[in-house]
Each structure stands twice: as structure tokens, then as C-alpha cells.
Amino acid sequence: MAKKKLGEILKEKGYVTDEKFEVAMTQQKITGVLLGETLQKLGFVSAKEMAQTLAEQSDMEYLNLSEYSIPSDVLKLVPQAMAQRFEFIPINKDNGYFKIGIINPGNVVAIDAATKTVNMQVKPVMVDKDSYLDKVEKAYYFLEHPIVKQIDSTIKEISETPTPQPATITRLTDLILQDGIRRNATDIHINPAEDVVNVFYRVDGVLQLGMCFTRTAQNGVISRIKILSSLDIAEQRLPQDGYFSYTFLRKSYEMRVSTVPSIYGENTVLRVLSGSGTLMRFETLGFDATDTKKLKNIFKNPYGIILITGPTGSGKTTTLYSALREVNLLQKNVLTVEDPVEYRLSFVKQTQVNMKAGYDFALAGRNFMRQDPDVMLLGEIRDEKTATIAVRAAITGHLVLSTLHTNDAITAIPRLIDMGVDRFNVAASVAGIVAQRLLRKLCVHCKKTYELPPYEIEYLKLCGLKGELPTTGVTSSGCHACNNTGYMGRTVIGEILIIDDDLRELISSSASFVHMKKVAIEKGMVTMQLNAISKFLLGITSIEEIQRVAG
DSSP: OOOOOHHHHHHHTTSOOHHHHHHHHHHHHHHOOOHHHHHHHTTSSOHHHHHHHHHHHTTOOBOOGGGOOOOHHHHTTSOHHHHHHTTEEEEEEETTEEEEEESSTTOHHHHHHHHHHHOSEEEEEEOOHHHHHHHHHHHHHHHHSOHHHHHHHHHHHHHTOSSOOHHHHHHHHHHHHHHHHHTTOSEEEEEEOSSEEEEEEEETTEEEEEEEEEGGGHHHHHHHHHHHTTOOTTOOSSOEEEEEEEEETTEEEEEEEEEEEETTEEEEEEEEEOSOOOOOOHHHHTOOHHHHHHHHHHTTOSSEEEEEEOSTTSSHHHHHHHHHTTSOTTTSOEEEEESSOOSOOTTEEEEEOBGGGTBOHHHHHHHHTTSOOSEEEESOOOSHHHHHHHHHHHHTTOEEEEEEOOSSSTTHHHHHHHTTOOHHHHHHHEEEEEEEEEEEEEOTTSEEEEEOOHHHHHHHHHTTOOSSOOSEEEEEOOOGGGTTSSEEEEEEEEEEEEOOHHHHHHHHTTOOHHHHHHHHHHTTOOOHHHHHHHHHHTTSSOHHHHHHHHO
16 A cells, blocks of 8 residues: 655645645745745644654654653663764663654664664654754753752852852852753742742642752842843842843743742742744644534634633643634734744734833734734733723724633633723623643553542542543553653643623623523533543543642
8 A cells, every 4th residue: 555645644634735735835946945844834734743744654653752751871872973963862761672763754774873872673753853853952961961960069069158159159040040941841939938048940830849059149049130131139129020031052041030029038930931832733732622623613703802711821822823723824914912922933923012112912902903914813911901902803803812811711701891891892702712721641651540539539529520430540650751750741621611692692781600601501611620520531630630720
């Protein structure tokens, strides 16, 4: 049987259309870049989608390298120069095989080189190019520069010195940032206590203690961060906000800095933005087939407001970008204002807020109306001005996508009303609301079944699970692949509220929001908690994780 062409598989999966292929080939004639790379550069196909498609075409296993921790003893078996030269990365030793990740299914040279080096039978798996380039740099750097040892020696040096030297303070600050990058942390917390300063990292939504250092270095580290962020180092009585760019292993990270005075000194939090995430589709975010269909239908609306709600760090921006992939960017004029621009998209006119210049969401939205838009993405609705502009744009025939901070879908409605938007305008403009959170997924390498204790069965019952309740579940014990956390990666849970005529009538008539939620559930809305329970029943996550995130 003849092997399918790559283009045919991409079309079958719905990743590309004939129109997109034509655009890619037109650009390829000018740039001379390979067609596959051109498709990725244009944003029609992500690096992960291309790798998964190549794996399917070649009947190979695909590994999401960004969610995998490579054991140091395995890395030591292959020199970095060889891994980079032959474009492969060692993964693990498993059942007598040496597993390697490759970015080209036809890379037999890599297989030969690995076989000769380790003297074992080699099993190749497909990995995407973006994850490979990132992992091969980080993994070998931290193998050659053990950061834990560097941190320990620096903290010891500070402890033994009454007044730490500026060079030592700079080194400690760099190590704090680099350790956060190594752990894939989204936030770095520097918390002064009575005797020490604690550094915590938020990884997959959970804080982890990274290190402690003596109070003698506290002012130095915070001053160093303030200098990088162009903040006032003398002002310690008031909160301050700033940002700076930090380059590590040829990759730039934007650090959003916030300082708040506390009884032991300034509490400092840094939000880490890598500036290059992987574009995803609704299916790969974690939405099931039913929810994916609902979402695709909502975003086919020619006009109206579609809101993604949830707390900070719940993946709202990623879902918004996934929504843009459902819009025909070749036929519609799409403008965005973001804070900051996290993904760069072809055929989308992207702008970034600049508070110093007075360019905010409201000003951008007002001026977008003169740019002949079909779709407007406002990064966040923060105030009455932005909310009013979004409503006005939606009512005059534009599709407006934005985010809002609320705990569930239905409470986005009173939030808009509280901002000063008239009930009738809310009812007339809002087309749909998606509330979401992120759950950690159980590590696939150390998952195991267990008997559910009575209190967990009772929890399932209280959540409203109907029918026969399960007696067994899935948990994980922790292994090298997941850094002994038991979890690897995250998936989305959410509730999708579609505003139909009945709900519009309830909004306009000042019905209680409890009643609105009841009607929405009767019409098929699945609550976030039940959506999370479905992930547990499928063995994706644990009850403990659901209770942590969804209550």
C-alpha cells in the first residue's frame, strides 16, 4: 500500500486547505524555504502538528518532549555535539532499547550514530523541532552546569560573608531566574520571612519551594531585580510594577515584576513569559469532541462578543489564539491588542498596549473600528470604557474576542453589568462565554489503578455524577519522567455557556443568575466540576487535583 503524501494527511486532519496550500507555495517561490517549514511559519500548522503528522505517515510513535524530563544518566551517554550534529536527543533506556527523539523520520544517520555510541538497539520516536531545539540546549547546559550545586555554593558563600559582594548577588539573582526557566515555571516568588528569604516557583499551577537564602542578601537581590526593571530602588514603602528582558541560552524571556511591601521587606513576584508558545487547537487543549464542536460553532458567529473567563494562569490567552485558528484569516481582517503579544500570527494585525504612551485596550478598540475589521481581539476587558467599546463593536456587526476574570461562565454577565454595561446591551451583544481552568495530567509513565476510598466515592456523588459510581480510579506514584511529581503537563477543563434567545430574555428581565445557570444546565451546559470528573473517569487526572482546582 502506497504511503500517503504529507499534504494529503494534513488536509484530512483539517490542518490546511487548498487555499492555504496555494498561499504557502506562493511564498515558498519567493523564500525558497521547504513547504513544510513555510506552512509552520505562516501558522497554518504548528511544529507539534507537523511532527505528529510525520509520525503518523511513517508509522512511528510521537513523544511530546516539552512534557518529558530526560534522566541525566541517559544524557551522559551521548555528547551534545553529536546530538546537535545528527539532530537527535536521547530519551531513555527502556526494555533493552535506547530510545531517541528525531525531528526527521528519515534520519537513519542519527540511528546509526546512536547505535554505535551506546552499543544498544535504538528505537526512534518523533519529536517536534521547537521542543527539540529548546530541550537539547537546556538539558545539556544544566547537565554540564549543575544548577543545584551552583545555588548551594553561592548561598554558602553569602552565609559566610557579613556583607555579600555585588558579583555574588548578581550570580544568585541569575541562578534564581535560570532555575525558574529550568523548571518551566510561570512565576517566581521571592518571599522574605523572619530569618530567611524563600524562593518559590509556580510549576503547572502549583508552588514549589526552590531555595532559601540568608536575609543579608535580601536587599541586594531585590535591588538587582529593580535595576533590571527600571524601578526605584529607594522606594520600599509602595508597590511597584515593571518588566525586563532576560536572555538565556539564546532565548529571550520577558519578566513582569511586581513588588509589594511586607512586614519583613518587599515581597517580589516575577511572571515569566517565554514569548514563544506552541499554537494549539481546541482538541489538543483538552476539550472533548462535544465541547470542541460547540466552540467551533460559537466562533463561526459573524458578530457578537465571545468571552474566555478564568483566573490568572488558567490558559485564557492560549484558548483565544486557538479560536483565531478557527477564523479564516485569509478572508477576514483580524486586529488584536494584547498585553503582551505572546504569539506572532501571520495575516493578523497585532498591536501591544503601551501604558506610558497612553495606548490601552480602550484606545485600541476605539481606533480599530476605523480599520475595517471583521474580528477584533481585545486582550482583556478591564474597565467600563473597554466593555462599552466591545459591546458597541459587537452590536455593529463585528466579532469581538476577549477575556474576563470571573470564577465561572454565568458570573461574567453580572461582571459586565457591574462595569456599567446596560443589561439589554449585554443580552444583545454576548454570544458565548467559556470559563476554564487548567488541571495537571497524571504522568503516563507511572500511572496505576487503585481502589477508591469511601470519601472519594462520596465526593463523586456530591459533584452530581449520575448512574453507577466507579469503585476504582487511576493515580500515579512519581518517576524520573515527571520529576517524581506524579503529573506531566496540563489539560483544560471548562464550561461553555451559549447565549440563546431564552437566556437573552432572562438577562434583559433581570432574572437571578442562579436561575440563569439552572436554565443553561437544562440546555446542555456541563459545569466545570462535572467536566473535571469526566477527565478523572478517563484516567487523565486525579480526584485530588480536581479538588485543588475545581473544588
